[in-house]
Structures are given as C-alpha cells and as structure tokens.
Amino acid sequence: MCLQQVVLNVGLCIALFDITNIGHSYIFPGDGSSHTEVKFRYIVFRPLVEEILIGKIRSCSREGVHVTMGFFDDILIPVNALQHPSRFDETDQAWVWEYPKDDGEKHDLFMDSGESIRFRVTSEAFEESLPTGPPGTECPAQTVAPYKLVGGINEPGLGLLTWWETPDQDDDADDNEEQENDD
Amino acid sequence: MQILQKLKDNAQKKHKREGSLATVTYETVHYLQDTECKNQSAESIQKFLEEMKAFKLTKSEKLMMVNTPPRTELEIQLIVQESEERLSEENVRKIIDLANEFLPATS
Numbered sequence: 363m364c365l366q367q368v369v370l371n372v373g374l375c376i377a378l379f380d381i382t383n384i385g386h387s388y389i390f391p392g393d394g395s396s397h398t399e400v401k402f403r404y405i406v407f408r409p410l411v412e413e414i415l416i417g418k419i420r421s422c423s424r425e426g427v428h429v430t431m432g433f434f435d436d437i438l439i440p441v442n443a444l445q446h447p448s449r450f451d452e453t454d455q456a457w458v459w460e461y462p463k464d465d466g467e468k469h470d471l472f473m474d475s476g477e478s479i480r481f482r483v484t485s486e487a488f489e490e491s492l493p494t495g496p497p498g499t500e501c502p503a504q505t506v507a508p509y510k511l512v513g514g515i516n517e518p519g520l521g522l523l524t525w526w527e528t529p530d531q532d533d534d535a536d537d538n539e540e541q542e543n544d545d
Numbered sequence: 546m547q548i549l550q551k552l553k554d555n556a557q558k559k560h561k562r563e564g565s566l567a568t569v570t571y572e573t574v575h576y577l578q579d580t581e582c583k584n585q586s587a588e589s590i591q592k593f594l595e596e597m598k599a600f601k602l603t604k605s606e607k608l609m610m611v612n613t614p615p616r617t618e619l620e621i622q623l624i625v626q627e628s629e630e631r632l633s634e635e636n637v638r639k640i641i642d643l644a645n646e647f648l649p650a651t652s
Contacts, residue, residue: 367569376573407573410605414623416580416613433572480613482623519619526619 368508370488373408374434407434409483409511416523419477422456427473429481429513436507439481443514445521459521471525478523481513580612585648593647600636614644 367375385399409415417429417437426444429437441448445459451472459471473479489506515521590611597607606625615621621637622628628637 374569376569410608413605414609414613432576433569480623517623519623526617528617 368488369406370490370508373406374509376405376407376433379403379405407431408486411483411485413483414480414520415483415513416478416480419473419475419479419522421475422450422473424450427457427479427515429479436510437481437513438510439513439515443484443512443516445516459525471522473522479515480520480523480526481515482517482520483511484514485512486510487512585611589647593643596643596647597640600632600640610640610644611648614648614650615641616644616650617641 369375379402381400381402383401385401387396387398389396415431417431420428420430420435422428424441426438426440428435429439431437444457445461447460447462448457449460450456451458454472454474456475457473459473461469461471463469487510489508489510491506491508519526593611594607597610602610602625609624613620615624618637618641621632621640625632632640
C-alpha cells in the first residue's frame with residue numbers, strides 16, 4: 363500500500379498525538395520558507411516482540427496464515443508456528459488444526475478468513491524501501507513490505523478465539539471448544 | 546502509564562476528526578472501536594493499574610492486560626511469563642476479578 367506511513371525502525375505512524383514544543387522559526391539564506399524545530403508525539407503502531415495481539419484472519423496460503431489488524435496487513439503466522447498438527451486444505455484454501463481428542467479421533471478446526479485470532483508476535487522486520495514518485499506517477503509495486511510482523515499460535519490459548527471459549531452450558535460438547543485443564 | 550491512557554484518549558480524539566482521515570487512521574479508529582478501549586476511561590485504567598502494583602508485573606504485561614483484559618487463567622498464563630511461579634492461584638483469580646471490575650467486557 364503506497365499510503366502506509368512506516369518510519370524505519372519506528373513503526374507504522376498513525377496520527378499526531380500532540381506537539382510538545384515549538385522552537386524559534388528561522389529563515390535560511392537562499393531558502394524562502396521558514397524552518398521551525400517542532401517536538402511532537404506521534405501515535406505509532408509497534409507491538410513489542412512477545413506481545414499478544416488479537417487480529418483477524420485475512421487469508422491462508424501454503425506459507426501460513428495471513429493476519430490483519432484492519433489498519434495493518436503484513437502479519438504472517440508461518441507454517442511452523444501453527445498449532446501441531448495442522449494441514450492445508452486445498453479445497454477451502456484454509457489451514458486446519460487436527461486437534462487430537464482423548465478418544466484418539468481427530469477434530470478438524472478450520473482457520474477461516476474473517477475469524478478473530480489471538481497470536482504472539484515473535485519477530486518484526488523493517489525493510490528500507492525506495493521513495494515513491496510524486497502523486498500522479500505510477501507507484502511501483504513494493505515487493506517487500508516496509509514493516510512486517512511474524513507471529514505464532516503454537517501455545518495453549520492461542521489461535522482462533524472460538525477454540526478456547528469456555529462453554530456456557532455444560533451439555534455443549536461437540537463444538538470447537540477446548541477445556542483448560544488445571545494443573 | 547501514559548501510553549495506556551493515550552490508547553483510550555485517541556479513540557475519542559479520532560471521532561472528532563472523522564472528516565479528513567487518511568485510510569490508515571480510519572482503519573485504526575475502526576479497529577479501536579471493536580476493542581475493549583472504548584469502554585475504558587482514564588480513571589478506570591488508573592485504578593486497575595494501582596491495584597496491579599501488588600502483583601509486580603512488567604510494563605508490557607500490564608499493557609497487554611489493559612488492551613485485552615484477561616478473563617481466564619489461560620489468558621493470564623499467556624500474558625505473564627512464568628506465571629505459575631510468580632502468581633498464586635488466588636492472585637490469578639484476583640487479577641481476573643479486577644479486570645472484570647475495572648475493565649469490563651463489551652456486552
């Protein structure tokens with residue numbers, strides 16, 4: 363997306379929060395405009411590594427599950443960070459957690475697009491990107507996202523929110539629900 | 546602590562600027578509207594954090610608790626590193642009660 367304002371090593375800049383200091387204005391020789399140093403605070407999206415976030419599944423591919431926050435899309439949960447064991451269902455183009463039940467049978471838990479998913483940020487990467495031309499010129503497709511997150515869901519409690527919901531009624535046994543075992 | 550408050554302040558600020566939002570800002574408002582922060586006030590967050598002092602959690606653990614208030618023991622285990630060693634069962638239950646009291650779920 364050409365409109366995303368990622369600042370290298372800072373994060374995705376969202377909006378100005380406030381201005382804390384406005385310095386004196388100077389005019390430099392040969393330059394008609396005035397320059398003023400301004401100190402400000404900006405709202406930036408940059409989760410900590412190890413932080414737990416909730417996003418939505420955008421799509422699944424052979425690389426893994428693509429998660430979006432709505433305002434930020436470049437989040438991938440790679441295959442090796444999914445719950446084990448998982449398989450890729452070609453027909454539905456979705457990853458499926460083959461949850462092993464106590465009786466030895468497997469319960470298929472589909473990771474469908476649009477579902478809310480809780481994941482842990484395991485790493486982040488900033489890529490320098492070339493400046494784009496002035497508005498009106500074609501924006502060359504950026505093949506590398508300037509800011510990417512890698513996440514994981516291979517821990518109890520992570521994955522689709524519905525997987526870990528405690529049932530309200532005791533007789534609700536068959537759905538995709540897990541009971542947490544107290545140690 | 547201020548960062549946590551900003552998260553909530555921002556949700557409100559952005560409503561006022563609906564008219565001229567860029568795509569990212571619009572999407573962020575949209576995202577925040579679906580999260581817990583629209584129910585939270587600066588006071589409720591402050592009170593929650595005051596109570597949390599007793600549990601000696603790190604800043605990031607407290608931040609996660611404000612952003613996604615834990616409702617179950619499992620969620621606390623995810624947020625707090627080595628929670629079994631650092632928090633007794635009673636503490637875990639207390640945290641869940643405090644989260645429900647000061648950071649109630651959107652109904």
